[in-house]
Amino acid sequence: MKILLPISALLLLTACSIDPKDYESQPVTVQTAAGPVVCQLYTKNIVRWDRAITRPDNMSVETADQICVNEGLRQRDGSEKPAAASEQAAAL
Numbered sequence: 001m002k003i004l005l006p007i008s009a010l011l012l013l014t015a016c017s018i019d020p021k022d023y024e025s026q027p028v029t030v031q032t033a034a035g036p037v038v039c040q041l042y043t044k045n046i047v048r049w050d051r052a053i054t055r056p057d058n059m060s061v062e063t064a065d066q067i068c069v070n071e072g073l074r075q076r077d078g079s080e081k082p083a084a085a086s087e088q089a090a091a092l
Contacts, residue, residue: 027053030071034059039068047072 023042030037035056042049050072052064073079 023049028071030067032056032059032067037064037067039071041068041072041075044072044076047076 023046025041025043028039028041030039035058036054037052037056037059038054040051040053041047047069050065050068052061052068055061055064
């Protein structure tokens with residue numbers, strides 16, 4: 001009985017996936033003033049993982065990733081305002 005509980009717990013834990021690939025959606029393109037940013041979004045509840053797959057050459061990785069996080073938040077909240085609008089305003 002002592003060994004059954006740890007084995008059961010281990011099996012239950014291995015059944016839980018924390019691999020972001022298991023939660024990927026189809027890539028989304030966000031148009032920005034610098035050019036298109038292609039975002040890999042995940043579930044609507046896990047926007048922390050959202051990131052840029054491709055970005056314009058003149059845009060930093062951090063900026064592109066933030067655009068993708070903003071797009072994930074926009075989709076989660078059901079907003080119709082483009083995610084890149086806040087990034088463009090911040091760049092001015």
